[in-house]
Amino acid sequence: MTKLKMLATTAALMLAGTTSAFATECIAPANAGGGWDFTCRQVGKLLYDLKLVDAPVQVTNMAGAGGGLAYAHVVADMNTDPDVIVAASSATTTRLAQKAFGDATADQVRWVGAIGADPGVIVVAKDSPFQNLGDMVAAIKADPGSVAFAGGSAAGGFDHMKPLQVMKSAGFTEITKVKYIGVDGGADAITQTIGGHTQAMTGDMSEIVGFIKSGDVRVLAVLTEARVPGFEDIPTAREQGFDVVAVNWRGLYVPKGISDDQFNAWATKLQAVADSAEWKETMAANGLAPFTKVGADFQGWVDGVIAETETLSREIGVIQ
Structure with missing residues:
Protein backbone atom coordinates (compact mmCIF):
# COMPACT_ATOMS: atom_id res chain seq x y z
CA MET A 1 0.00 0.00 0.00
CA THR A 2 1.42 3.39 -0.98
CA LYS A 3 1.81 6.23 1.52
CA LEU A 4 -0.96 8.19 -0.23
CA LYS A 5 -3.41 5.27 0.01
CA MET A 6 -2.51 4.71 3.68
CA LEU A 7 -3.27 8.35 4.45
CA ALA A 8 -6.56 8.14 2.56
CA THR A 9 -7.58 5.05 4.51
CA THR A 10 -6.79 6.80 7.80
CA ALA A 11 -8.87 9.81 6.81
CA ALA A 12 -11.79 7.64 5.75
CA LEU A 13 -11.76 5.84 9.11
CA MET A 14 -11.72 9.20 10.91
CA LEU A 15 -14.87 10.27 9.09
CA ALA A 16 -16.68 6.91 9.03
CA GLY A 17 -20.23 7.12 10.24
CA THR A 18 -20.47 10.89 10.06
CA THR A 19 -23.25 12.61 8.18
CA SER A 20 -23.62 16.19 7.03
CA ALA A 21 -26.61 18.47 6.61
CA PHE A 22 -24.43 21.02 4.84
CA ALA A 23 -24.32 21.38 1.07
CA THR A 24 -20.65 22.48 0.97
CA GLU A 25 -17.76 21.18 3.05
CA CYS A 26 -14.48 23.02 3.46
CA ILE A 27 -11.65 20.83 4.71
CA ALA A 28 -8.96 22.57 6.77
CA PRO A 29 -5.94 20.23 6.79
CA ALA A 30 -4.84 21.27 10.31
CA ASN A 31 -6.20 21.87 13.78
CA ALA A 32 -8.52 24.77 14.57
CA GLY A 33 -6.84 28.15 14.88
CA GLY A 34 -4.24 27.96 12.13
CA GLY A 35 -4.05 29.50 8.68
CA TRP A 36 -5.93 26.75 6.81
CA ASP A 37 -8.68 26.86 9.41
CA PHE A 38 -8.81 30.65 8.99
CA THR A 39 -9.23 30.25 5.22
CA CYS A 40 -12.07 27.76 5.52
CA ARG A 41 -13.96 29.70 8.16
CA GLN A 42 -13.60 33.15 6.61
CA VAL A 43 -14.16 32.14 2.98
CA GLY A 44 -16.91 29.73 4.01
CA LYS A 45 -18.72 32.44 5.96
CA LEU A 46 -18.58 34.88 3.05
CA LEU A 47 -19.72 32.26 0.53
CA TYR A 48 -22.90 31.97 2.57
CA ASP A 49 -23.25 35.65 3.54
CA LEU A 50 -22.92 36.69 -0.11
CA LYS A 51 -25.49 34.03 -1.10
CA LEU A 52 -22.98 32.19 -3.28
CA VAL A 53 -24.00 28.90 -1.61
CA ASP A 54 -27.44 27.90 -0.37
CA ALA A 55 -26.49 26.73 3.13
CA PRO A 56 -23.76 27.44 5.73
CA VAL A 57 -20.43 25.85 4.87
CA GLN A 58 -19.33 23.00 7.12
CA VAL A 59 -15.68 23.25 8.22
CA THR A 60 -13.91 19.94 8.85
CA ASN A 61 -10.51 20.01 10.56
CA MET A 62 -8.39 17.11 9.32
CA ALA A 63 -4.90 17.48 10.75
CA GLY A 64 -2.21 14.99 9.82
CA ALA A 65 0.95 14.58 7.76
CA GLY A 66 1.27 18.33 7.25
CA GLY A 67 -1.82 18.39 5.02
CA GLY A 68 -1.14 15.01 3.45
CA LEU A 69 -3.99 13.26 5.23
CA ALA A 70 -6.61 15.61 3.78
CA TYR A 71 -4.97 15.56 0.34
CA ALA A 72 -5.00 11.77 0.21
CA HIS A 73 -8.62 11.62 1.40
CA VAL A 74 -9.81 14.01 -1.30
CA VAL A 75 -7.84 12.24 -4.05
CA ALA A 76 -8.93 8.74 -3.06
CA ASP A 77 -12.45 9.19 -1.70
CA MET A 78 -13.87 12.52 -2.92
CA ASN A 79 -12.52 12.73 -6.47
CA THR A 80 -15.86 13.62 -8.09
CA ASP A 81 -17.49 15.53 -5.23
CA PRO A 82 -18.45 19.02 -6.51
CA ASP A 83 -19.36 20.23 -3.01
CA VAL A 84 -16.00 19.93 -1.29
CA ILE A 85 -13.34 22.64 -1.20
CA VAL A 86 -10.00 22.39 0.58
CA ALA A 87 -7.90 25.16 2.11
CA ALA A 88 -4.44 25.43 0.58
CA SER A 89 -1.43 27.70 0.74
CA SER A 90 2.22 27.99 -0.18
CA ALA A 91 2.86 25.23 2.36
CA THR A 92 0.72 22.85 0.30
CA THR A 93 2.63 23.39 -2.93
CA THR A 94 5.95 23.29 -1.08
CA ARG A 95 5.19 19.85 0.30
CA LEU A 96 4.04 18.55 -3.05
CA ALA A 97 7.24 19.85 -4.66
CA GLN A 98 9.28 18.07 -2.02
CA LYS A 99 7.33 14.77 -2.25
CA ALA A 100 6.29 15.15 1.39
CA PHE A 101 2.93 13.54 0.54
CA GLY A 102 4.57 10.35 -0.71
CA ASP A 103 3.47 9.49 -4.23
CA ALA A 104 1.00 12.39 -4.43
CA THR A 105 1.36 14.92 -7.25
CA ALA A 106 -0.13 18.36 -7.77
CA ASP A 107 -2.11 17.27 -10.83
CA GLN A 108 -4.30 14.95 -8.71
CA VAL A 109 -6.49 17.92 -7.73
CA ARG A 110 -7.61 21.16 -9.40
CA TRP A 111 -6.37 24.48 -8.06
CA VAL A 112 -9.27 26.94 -7.86
CA GLY A 113 -7.59 30.11 -6.74
CA ALA A 114 -5.85 32.30 -4.20
CA ILE A 115 -7.44 35.46 -2.79
CA GLY A 116 -4.91 36.82 -0.35
CA ALA A 117 -1.27 36.68 0.65
CA ASP A 118 -0.37 36.12 4.27
CA GLY A 241 19.39 44.34 6.62
CA PHE A 242 18.06 40.91 5.58
CA ASP A 243 16.81 40.77 1.98
CA VAL A 244 14.02 38.22 2.40
CA VAL A 245 10.44 38.39 1.13
CA ALA A 246 8.19 35.40 1.83
CA VAL A 247 4.39 35.51 1.65
CA ASN A 248 1.98 32.64 2.00
CA TRP A 249 -0.93 32.74 -0.45
CA ARG A 250 -4.32 31.61 0.83
CA GLY A 251 -6.62 29.69 -1.47
CA LEU A 252 -8.47 26.52 -2.35
CA TYR A 253 -8.24 23.32 -4.34
CA VAL A 254 -11.05 20.95 -5.36
CA PRO A 255 -11.25 17.33 -6.52
CA LYS A 256 -9.81 16.65 -9.95
CA GLY A 257 -12.78 14.61 -11.14
CA ILE A 258 -15.35 17.41 -11.10
CA SER A 259 -16.48 18.86 -14.42
CA ASP A 260 -15.06 21.97 -16.05
CA ASP A 261 -18.37 23.73 -15.42
CA GLN A 262 -18.22 22.86 -11.72
CA PHE A 263 -14.60 24.00 -11.52
CA ASN A 264 -15.40 27.28 -13.26
CA ALA A 265 -18.35 27.80 -10.93
CA TRP A 266 -16.05 27.58 -7.91
CA ALA A 267 -13.61 29.98 -9.58
CA THR A 268 -16.44 32.46 -10.14
CA LYS A 269 -17.57 32.18 -6.52
CA LEU A 270 -14.05 32.65 -5.19
CA GLN A 271 -13.59 35.72 -7.40
CA ALA A 272 -16.83 37.13 -6.00
CA VAL A 273 -15.53 36.66 -2.46
CA ALA A 274 -12.24 38.35 -3.41
CA ASP A 275 -14.10 41.32 -4.90
CA SER A 276 -16.38 41.84 -1.90
CA ALA A 277 -16.03 44.66 0.59
CA GLU A 278 -16.39 42.09 3.36
CA TRP A 279 -13.30 40.17 2.22
CA LYS A 280 -11.28 43.38 1.96
CA GLU A 281 -12.25 44.16 5.57
CA THR A 282 -11.23 40.64 6.60
CA MET A 283 -7.84 41.05 4.90
CA ALA A 284 -7.22 44.38 6.61
CA ALA A 285 -8.19 43.01 10.02
CA ASN A 286 -5.90 39.99 9.69
CA GLY A 287 -2.87 41.47 7.98
CA LEU A 288 -3.44 39.90 4.57
CA ALA A 289 -2.16 41.55 1.42
CA PRO A 290 -4.16 41.52 -1.86
CA PHE A 291 -3.31 38.54 -4.08
CA THR A 292 -5.98 37.26 -6.46
CA LYS A 293 -5.55 34.51 -9.05
CA VAL A 294 -8.45 32.22 -9.92
CA GLY A 295 -9.32 29.48 -12.38
CA ALA A 296 -6.97 28.49 -15.20
CA ASP A 297 -4.65 31.42 -14.44
CA PHE A 298 -4.04 30.09 -10.93
CA GLN A 299 -3.66 26.49 -12.12
CA GLY A 300 -0.82 27.50 -14.45
CA TRP A 301 0.79 29.68 -11.78
CA VAL A 302 0.80 26.79 -9.29
CA ASP A 303 2.58 24.54 -11.78
CA GLY A 304 5.34 27.13 -12.12
CA VAL A 305 5.67 27.66 -8.37
CA ILE A 306 6.05 23.93 -7.75
CA ALA A 307 8.85 23.70 -10.32
CA GLU A 308 10.63 26.68 -8.76
CA THR A 309 10.20 25.30 -5.23
CA GLU A 310 11.68 21.96 -6.23
CA THR A 311 14.75 23.73 -7.59
CA LEU A 312 15.19 25.85 -4.43
CA SER A 313 14.69 22.81 -2.19
CA ARG A 314 17.51 21.00 -3.95
CA GLU A 315 19.77 24.03 -3.55
CA ILE A 316 19.30 24.12 0.23
CA GLY A 317 19.57 20.35 0.56
CA VAL A 318 15.99 19.64 1.61
CA ILE A 319 15.63 17.10 -1.19
CA GLN A 320 18.24 15.29 -3.25
Missing part, protein backbone atom coordinates in the same frame (compact mmCIF):
# COMPACT_ATOMS: atom_id res chain seq x y z
CA PRO A 119 2.93 37.86 5.12
CA GLY A 120 5.56 35.65 6.68
CA VAL A 121 6.66 36.57 10.20
CA ILE A 122 9.38 35.69 12.70
CA VAL A 123 7.94 35.84 16.23
CA VAL A 124 9.18 35.44 19.80
CA ALA A 125 7.46 35.44 23.18
CA LYS A 126 6.99 38.81 24.87
CA ASP A 127 9.74 38.07 27.42
CA SER A 128 12.31 36.92 24.84
CA PRO A 129 15.79 38.44 25.05
CA PHE A 130 15.68 39.06 21.29
CA GLN A 131 14.59 42.64 20.62
CA ASN A 132 15.06 42.56 16.84
CA LEU A 133 15.94 40.20 14.02
CA GLY A 134 19.62 41.07 14.23
CA ASP A 135 19.76 39.85 17.84
CA MET A 136 18.38 36.48 16.82
CA VAL A 137 20.65 36.11 13.80
CA ALA A 138 23.69 36.89 15.95
CA ALA A 139 22.66 34.27 18.51
CA ILE A 140 22.24 31.59 15.84
CA LYS A 141 25.60 32.44 14.28
CA ALA A 142 27.25 32.11 17.70
CA ASP A 143 25.46 28.86 18.56
CA PRO A 144 23.14 27.40 15.88
CA GLY A 145 21.53 25.03 18.36
CA SER A 146 20.55 27.75 20.81
CA VAL A 147 17.45 28.84 18.90
CA ALA A 148 14.70 26.38 17.95
CA PHE A 149 11.90 27.50 15.63
CA ALA A 150 8.36 26.08 15.73
CA GLY A 151 6.32 26.18 12.55
CA GLY A 152 3.09 24.83 11.14
CA SER A 153 4.75 23.06 8.22
CA ALA A 154 6.72 19.84 8.21
CA ALA A 155 10.52 19.93 8.28
CA GLY A 156 11.69 21.36 4.97
CA GLY A 157 8.34 23.05 4.38
CA PHE A 158 7.44 26.66 3.72
CA ASP A 159 7.63 27.80 7.36
CA HIS A 160 10.97 26.02 7.77
CA MET A 161 12.38 27.83 4.72
CA LYS A 162 11.69 31.31 6.12
CA PRO A 163 14.36 31.38 8.87
CA LEU A 164 16.74 29.54 6.55
CA GLN A 165 16.31 32.29 3.97
CA VAL A 166 16.99 34.89 6.66
CA MET A 167 20.16 33.12 7.75
CA LYS A 168 21.35 32.70 4.16
CA SER A 169 20.78 36.41 3.65
CA ALA A 170 22.98 37.03 6.72
CA GLY A 171 25.81 35.04 5.15
CA PHE A 172 25.31 31.97 7.34
CA THR A 173 26.06 28.83 5.32
CA GLU A 174 25.48 26.03 7.86
CA ILE A 175 21.70 26.25 7.54
CA THR A 176 21.21 22.54 8.24
CA LYS A 177 22.23 23.29 11.85
CA VAL A 178 19.27 25.63 12.39
CA LYS A 179 16.78 23.84 14.66
CA TYR A 180 13.18 23.52 13.50
CA ILE A 181 10.17 21.69 14.97
CA GLY A 182 7.18 21.12 12.69
CA VAL A 183 3.74 20.92 14.33
CA ASP A 184 0.15 20.71 13.05
CA GLY A 185 -0.66 24.34 12.27
CA GLY A 186 0.32 27.84 13.29
CA ALA A 187 -1.76 27.84 16.48
CA ASP A 188 0.24 24.90 17.82
CA ALA A 189 3.49 26.60 16.76
CA ILE A 190 2.80 29.86 18.56
CA THR A 191 1.67 27.94 21.66
CA GLN A 192 5.02 26.14 21.71
CA THR A 193 6.85 29.47 21.62
CA ILE A 194 4.70 31.27 24.20
CA GLY A 195 5.10 28.24 26.46
CA GLY A 196 8.88 28.42 26.24
CA HIS A 197 9.32 25.10 24.43
CA THR A 198 10.89 26.88 21.43
CA GLN A 199 12.67 30.21 21.21
CA ALA A 200 10.80 31.44 18.12
CA MET A 201 7.88 30.84 15.79
CA THR A 202 8.04 31.02 12.01
CA GLY A 203 4.65 31.42 10.40
CA ASP A 204 2.16 33.86 8.93
CA MET A 205 0.55 37.10 10.09
CA SER A 206 -3.02 35.75 10.24
CA GLU A 207 -1.92 33.04 12.67
CA ILE A 208 -0.65 35.52 15.26
CA VAL A 209 -2.95 38.58 15.07
CA GLY A 210 -4.78 37.56 18.24
CA PHE A 211 -1.51 37.03 20.08
CA ILE A 212 -0.23 40.44 18.94
CA LYS A 213 -3.39 42.09 20.28
CA SER A 214 -3.12 40.20 23.59
CA GLY A 215 0.52 41.23 23.99
CA ASP A 216 1.79 37.65 24.29
CA VAL A 217 4.34 37.94 21.48
CA ARG A 218 6.90 40.24 19.90
CA VAL A 219 7.13 40.17 16.10
CA LEU A 220 10.78 40.59 15.14
CA ALA A 221 10.09 40.95 11.42
CA VAL A 222 7.48 40.73 8.69
CA LEU A 223 8.79 39.18 5.46
CA THR A 224 7.22 41.61 3.00
CA GLU A 225 8.58 44.33 0.74
CA ALA A 226 6.90 47.04 2.81
CA ARG A 227 5.28 47.21 6.24
CA VAL A 228 1.81 45.70 6.41
CA PRO A 229 -1.13 48.14 6.58
CA GLY A 230 -2.61 48.03 10.05
CA PHE A 231 0.63 46.69 11.51
CA GLU A 232 2.96 49.56 10.65
CA ASP A 233 4.93 49.20 13.88
CA ILE A 234 6.35 45.83 12.76
CA PRO A 235 9.59 46.26 10.77
CA THR A 236 10.37 44.26 7.65
CA ALA A 237 13.37 41.96 7.45
CA ARG A 238 14.67 44.08 4.56
CA GLU A 239 14.83 47.26 6.57
CA GLN A 240 16.82 45.36 9.21
Whole structure:
Protein backbone atom coordinates (compact mmCIF):
# COMPACT_ATOMS: atom_id res chain seq x y z
CA MET A 1 0.00 0.00 0.00
CA THR A 2 1.42 3.39 -0.98
CA LYS A 3 1.81 6.23 1.52
CA LEU A 4 -0.96 8.19 -0.23
CA LYS A 5 -3.41 5.27 0.01
CA MET A 6 -2.51 4.71 3.68
CA LEU A 7 -3.27 8.35 4.45
CA ALA A 8 -6.56 8.14 2.56
CA THR A 9 -7.58 5.05 4.51
CA THR A 10 -6.79 6.80 7.80
CA ALA A 11 -8.87 9.81 6.81
CA ALA A 12 -11.79 7.64 5.75
CA LEU A 13 -11.76 5.84 9.11
CA MET A 14 -11.72 9.20 10.91
CA LEU A 15 -14.87 10.27 9.09
CA ALA A 16 -16.68 6.91 9.03
CA GLY A 17 -20.23 7.12 10.24
CA THR A 18 -20.47 10.89 10.06
CA THR A 19 -23.25 12.61 8.18
CA SER A 20 -23.62 16.19 7.03
CA ALA A 21 -26.61 18.47 6.61
CA PHE A 22 -24.43 21.02 4.84
CA ALA A 23 -24.32 21.38 1.07
CA THR A 24 -20.65 22.48 0.97
CA GLU A 25 -17.76 21.18 3.05
CA CYS A 26 -14.48 23.02 3.46
CA ILE A 27 -11.65 20.83 4.71
CA ALA A 28 -8.96 22.57 6.77
CA PRO A 29 -5.94 20.23 6.79
CA ALA A 30 -4.84 21.27 10.31
CA ASN A 31 -6.20 21.87 13.78
CA ALA A 32 -8.52 24.77 14.57
CA GLY A 33 -6.84 28.15 14.88
CA GLY A 34 -4.24 27.96 12.13
CA GLY A 35 -4.05 29.50 8.68
CA TRP A 36 -5.93 26.75 6.81
CA ASP A 37 -8.68 26.86 9.41
CA PHE A 38 -8.81 30.65 8.99
CA THR A 39 -9.23 30.25 5.22
CA CYS A 40 -12.07 27.76 5.52
CA ARG A 41 -13.96 29.70 8.16
CA GLN A 42 -13.60 33.15 6.61
CA VAL A 43 -14.16 32.14 2.98
CA GLY A 44 -16.91 29.73 4.01
CA LYS A 45 -18.72 32.44 5.96
CA LEU A 46 -18.58 34.88 3.05
CA LEU A 47 -19.72 32.26 0.53
CA TYR A 48 -22.90 31.97 2.57
CA ASP A 49 -23.25 35.65 3.54
CA LEU A 50 -22.92 36.69 -0.11
CA LYS A 51 -25.49 34.03 -1.10
CA LEU A 52 -22.98 32.19 -3.28
CA VAL A 53 -24.00 28.90 -1.61
CA ASP A 54 -27.44 27.90 -0.37
CA ALA A 55 -26.49 26.73 3.13
CA PRO A 56 -23.76 27.44 5.73
CA VAL A 57 -20.43 25.85 4.87
CA GLN A 58 -19.33 23.00 7.12
CA VAL A 59 -15.68 23.25 8.22
CA THR A 60 -13.91 19.94 8.85
CA ASN A 61 -10.51 20.01 10.56
CA MET A 62 -8.39 17.11 9.32
CA ALA A 63 -4.90 17.48 10.75
CA GLY A 64 -2.21 14.99 9.82
CA ALA A 65 0.95 14.58 7.76
CA GLY A 66 1.27 18.33 7.25
CA GLY A 67 -1.82 18.39 5.02
CA GLY A 68 -1.14 15.01 3.45
CA LEU A 69 -3.99 13.26 5.23
CA ALA A 70 -6.61 15.61 3.78
CA TYR A 71 -4.97 15.56 0.34
CA ALA A 72 -5.00 11.77 0.21
CA HIS A 73 -8.62 11.62 1.40
CA VAL A 74 -9.81 14.01 -1.30
CA VAL A 75 -7.84 12.24 -4.05
CA ALA A 76 -8.93 8.74 -3.06
CA ASP A 77 -12.45 9.19 -1.70
CA MET A 78 -13.87 12.52 -2.92
CA ASN A 79 -12.52 12.73 -6.47
CA THR A 80 -15.86 13.62 -8.09
CA ASP A 81 -17.49 15.53 -5.23
CA PRO A 82 -18.45 19.02 -6.51
CA ASP A 83 -19.36 20.23 -3.01
CA VAL A 84 -16.00 19.93 -1.29
CA ILE A 85 -13.34 22.64 -1.20
CA VAL A 86 -10.00 22.39 0.58
CA ALA A 87 -7.90 25.16 2.11
CA ALA A 88 -4.44 25.43 0.58
CA SER A 89 -1.43 27.70 0.74
CA SER A 90 2.22 27.99 -0.18
CA ALA A 91 2.86 25.23 2.36
CA THR A 92 0.72 22.85 0.30
CA THR A 93 2.63 23.39 -2.93
CA THR A 94 5.95 23.29 -1.08
CA ARG A 95 5.19 19.85 0.30
CA LEU A 96 4.04 18.55 -3.05
CA ALA A 97 7.24 19.85 -4.66
CA GLN A 98 9.28 18.07 -2.02
CA LYS A 99 7.33 14.77 -2.25
CA ALA A 100 6.29 15.15 1.39
CA PHE A 101 2.93 13.54 0.54
CA GLY A 102 4.57 10.35 -0.71
CA ASP A 103 3.47 9.49 -4.23
CA ALA A 104 1.00 12.39 -4.43
CA THR A 105 1.36 14.92 -7.25
CA ALA A 106 -0.13 18.36 -7.77
CA ASP A 107 -2.11 17.27 -10.83
CA GLN A 108 -4.30 14.95 -8.71
CA VAL A 109 -6.49 17.92 -7.73
CA ARG A 110 -7.61 21.16 -9.40
CA TRP A 111 -6.37 24.48 -8.06
CA VAL A 112 -9.27 26.94 -7.86
CA GLY A 113 -7.59 30.11 -6.74
CA ALA A 114 -5.85 32.30 -4.20
CA ILE A 115 -7.44 35.46 -2.79
CA GLY A 116 -4.91 36.82 -0.35
CA ALA A 117 -1.27 36.68 0.65
CA ASP A 118 -0.37 36.12 4.27
CA PRO A 119 2.93 37.86 5.12
CA GLY A 120 5.56 35.65 6.68
CA VAL A 121 6.66 36.57 10.20
CA ILE A 122 9.38 35.69 12.70
CA VAL A 123 7.94 35.84 16.23
CA VAL A 124 9.18 35.44 19.80
CA ALA A 125 7.46 35.44 23.18
CA LYS A 126 6.99 38.81 24.87
CA ASP A 127 9.74 38.07 27.42
CA SER A 128 12.31 36.92 24.84
CA PRO A 129 15.79 38.44 25.05
CA PHE A 130 15.68 39.06 21.29
CA GLN A 131 14.59 42.64 20.62
CA ASN A 132 15.06 42.56 16.84
CA LEU A 133 15.94 40.20 14.02
CA GLY A 134 19.62 41.07 14.23
CA ASP A 135 19.76 39.85 17.84
CA MET A 136 18.38 36.48 16.82
CA VAL A 137 20.65 36.11 13.80
CA ALA A 138 23.69 36.89 15.95
CA ALA A 139 22.66 34.27 18.51
CA ILE A 140 22.24 31.59 15.84
CA LYS A 141 25.60 32.44 14.28
CA ALA A 142 27.25 32.11 17.70
CA ASP A 143 25.46 28.86 18.56
CA PRO A 144 23.14 27.40 15.88
CA GLY A 145 21.53 25.03 18.36
CA SER A 146 20.55 27.75 20.81
CA VAL A 147 17.45 28.84 18.90
CA ALA A 148 14.70 26.38 17.95
CA PHE A 149 11.90 27.50 15.63
CA ALA A 150 8.36 26.08 15.73
CA GLY A 151 6.32 26.18 12.55
CA GLY A 152 3.09 24.83 11.14
CA SER A 153 4.75 23.06 8.22
CA ALA A 154 6.72 19.84 8.21
CA ALA A 155 10.52 19.93 8.28
CA GLY A 156 11.69 21.36 4.97
CA GLY A 157 8.34 23.05 4.38
CA PHE A 158 7.44 26.66 3.72
CA ASP A 159 7.63 27.80 7.36
CA HIS A 160 10.97 26.02 7.77
CA MET A 161 12.38 27.83 4.72
CA LYS A 162 11.69 31.31 6.12
CA PRO A 163 14.36 31.38 8.87
CA LEU A 164 16.74 29.54 6.55
CA GLN A 165 16.31 32.29 3.97
CA VAL A 166 16.99 34.89 6.66
CA MET A 167 20.16 33.12 7.75
CA LYS A 168 21.35 32.70 4.16
CA SER A 169 20.78 36.41 3.65
CA ALA A 170 22.98 37.03 6.72
CA GLY A 171 25.81 35.04 5.15
CA PHE A 172 25.31 31.97 7.34
CA THR A 173 26.06 28.83 5.32
CA GLU A 174 25.48 26.03 7.86
CA ILE A 175 21.70 26.25 7.54
CA THR A 176 21.21 22.54 8.24
CA LYS A 177 22.23 23.29 11.85
CA VAL A 178 19.27 25.63 12.39
CA LYS A 179 16.78 23.84 14.66
CA TYR A 180 13.18 23.52 13.50
CA ILE A 181 10.17 21.69 14.97
CA GLY A 182 7.18 21.12 12.69
CA VAL A 183 3.74 20.92 14.33
CA ASP A 184 0.15 20.71 13.05
CA GLY A 185 -0.66 24.34 12.27
CA GLY A 186 0.32 27.84 13.29
CA ALA A 187 -1.76 27.84 16.48
CA ASP A 188 0.24 24.90 17.82
CA ALA A 189 3.49 26.60 16.76
CA ILE A 190 2.80 29.86 18.56
CA THR A 191 1.67 27.94 21.66
CA GLN A 192 5.02 26.14 21.71
CA THR A 193 6.85 29.47 21.62
CA ILE A 194 4.70 31.27 24.20
CA GLY A 195 5.10 28.24 26.46
CA GLY A 196 8.88 28.42 26.24
CA HIS A 197 9.32 25.10 24.43
CA THR A 198 10.89 26.88 21.43
CA GLN A 199 12.67 30.21 21.21
CA ALA A 200 10.80 31.44 18.12
CA MET A 201 7.88 30.84 15.79
CA THR A 202 8.04 31.02 12.01
CA GLY A 203 4.65 31.42 10.40
CA ASP A 204 2.16 33.86 8.93
CA MET A 205 0.55 37.10 10.09
CA SER A 206 -3.02 35.75 10.24
CA GLU A 207 -1.92 33.04 12.67
CA ILE A 208 -0.65 35.52 15.26
CA VAL A 209 -2.95 38.58 15.07
CA GLY A 210 -4.78 37.56 18.24
CA PHE A 211 -1.51 37.03 20.08
CA ILE A 212 -0.23 40.44 18.94
CA LYS A 213 -3.39 42.09 20.28
CA SER A 214 -3.12 40.20 23.59
CA GLY A 215 0.52 41.23 23.99
CA ASP A 216 1.79 37.65 24.29
CA VAL A 217 4.34 37.94 21.48
CA ARG A 218 6.90 40.24 19.90
CA VAL A 219 7.13 40.17 16.10
CA LEU A 220 10.78 40.59 15.14
CA ALA A 221 10.09 40.95 11.42
CA VAL A 222 7.48 40.73 8.69
CA LEU A 223 8.79 39.18 5.46
CA THR A 224 7.22 41.61 3.00
CA GLU A 225 8.58 44.33 0.74
CA ALA A 226 6.90 47.04 2.81
CA ARG A 227 5.28 47.21 6.24
CA VAL A 228 1.81 45.70 6.41
CA PRO A 229 -1.13 48.14 6.58
CA GLY A 230 -2.61 48.03 10.05
CA PHE A 231 0.63 46.69 11.51
CA GLU A 232 2.96 49.56 10.65
CA ASP A 233 4.93 49.20 13.88
CA ILE A 234 6.35 45.83 12.76
CA PRO A 235 9.59 46.26 10.77
CA THR A 236 10.37 44.26 7.65
CA ALA A 237 13.37 41.96 7.45
CA ARG A 238 14.67 44.08 4.56
CA GLU A 239 14.83 47.26 6.57
CA GLN A 240 16.82 45.36 9.21
CA GLY A 241 19.39 44.34 6.62
CA PHE A 242 18.06 40.91 5.58
CA ASP A 243 16.81 40.77 1.98
CA VAL A 244 14.02 38.22 2.40
CA VAL A 245 10.44 38.39 1.13
CA ALA A 246 8.19 35.40 1.83
CA VAL A 247 4.39 35.51 1.65
CA ASN A 248 1.98 32.64 2.00
CA TRP A 249 -0.93 32.74 -0.45
CA ARG A 250 -4.32 31.61 0.83
CA GLY A 251 -6.62 29.69 -1.47
CA LEU A 252 -8.47 26.52 -2.35
CA TYR A 253 -8.24 23.32 -4.34
CA VAL A 254 -11.05 20.95 -5.36
CA PRO A 255 -11.25 17.33 -6.52
CA LYS A 256 -9.81 16.65 -9.95
CA GLY A 257 -12.78 14.61 -11.14
CA ILE A 258 -15.35 17.41 -11.10
CA SER A 259 -16.48 18.86 -14.42
CA ASP A 260 -15.06 21.97 -16.05
CA ASP A 261 -18.37 23.73 -15.42
CA GLN A 262 -18.22 22.86 -11.72
CA PHE A 263 -14.60 24.00 -11.52
CA ASN A 264 -15.40 27.28 -13.26
CA ALA A 265 -18.35 27.80 -10.93
CA TRP A 266 -16.05 27.58 -7.91
CA ALA A 267 -13.61 29.98 -9.58
CA THR A 268 -16.44 32.46 -10.14
CA LYS A 269 -17.57 32.18 -6.52
CA LEU A 270 -14.05 32.65 -5.19
CA GLN A 271 -13.59 35.72 -7.40
CA ALA A 272 -16.83 37.13 -6.00
CA VAL A 273 -15.53 36.66 -2.46
CA ALA A 274 -12.24 38.35 -3.41
CA ASP A 275 -14.10 41.32 -4.90
CA SER A 276 -16.38 41.84 -1.90
CA ALA A 277 -16.03 44.66 0.59
CA GLU A 278 -16.39 42.09 3.36
CA TRP A 279 -13.30 40.17 2.22
CA LYS A 280 -11.28 43.38 1.96
CA GLU A 281 -12.25 44.16 5.57
CA THR A 282 -11.23 40.64 6.60
CA MET A 283 -7.84 41.05 4.90
CA ALA A 284 -7.22 44.38 6.61
CA ALA A 285 -8.19 43.01 10.02
CA ASN A 286 -5.90 39.99 9.69
CA GLY A 287 -2.87 41.47 7.98
CA LEU A 288 -3.44 39.90 4.57
CA ALA A 289 -2.16 41.55 1.42
CA PRO A 290 -4.16 41.52 -1.86
CA PHE A 291 -3.31 38.54 -4.08
CA THR A 292 -5.98 37.26 -6.46
CA LYS A 293 -5.55 34.51 -9.05
CA VAL A 294 -8.45 32.22 -9.92
CA GLY A 295 -9.32 29.48 -12.38
CA ALA A 296 -6.97 28.49 -15.20
CA ASP A 297 -4.65 31.42 -14.44
CA PHE A 298 -4.04 30.09 -10.93
CA GLN A 299 -3.66 26.49 -12.12
CA GLY A 300 -0.82 27.50 -14.45
CA TRP A 301 0.79 29.68 -11.78
CA VAL A 302 0.80 26.79 -9.29
CA ASP A 303 2.58 24.54 -11.78
CA GLY A 304 5.34 27.13 -12.12
CA VAL A 305 5.67 27.66 -8.37
CA ILE A 306 6.05 23.93 -7.75
CA ALA A 307 8.85 23.70 -10.32
CA GLU A 308 10.63 26.68 -8.76
CA THR A 309 10.20 25.30 -5.23
CA GLU A 310 11.68 21.96 -6.23
CA THR A 311 14.75 23.73 -7.59
CA LEU A 312 15.19 25.85 -4.43
CA SER A 313 14.69 22.81 -2.19
CA ARG A 314 17.51 21.00 -3.95
CA GLU A 315 19.77 24.03 -3.55
CA ILE A 316 19.30 24.12 0.23
CA GLY A 317 19.57 20.35 0.56
CA VAL A 318 15.99 19.64 1.61
CA ILE A 319 15.63 17.10 -1.19
CA GLN A 320 18.24 15.29 -3.25
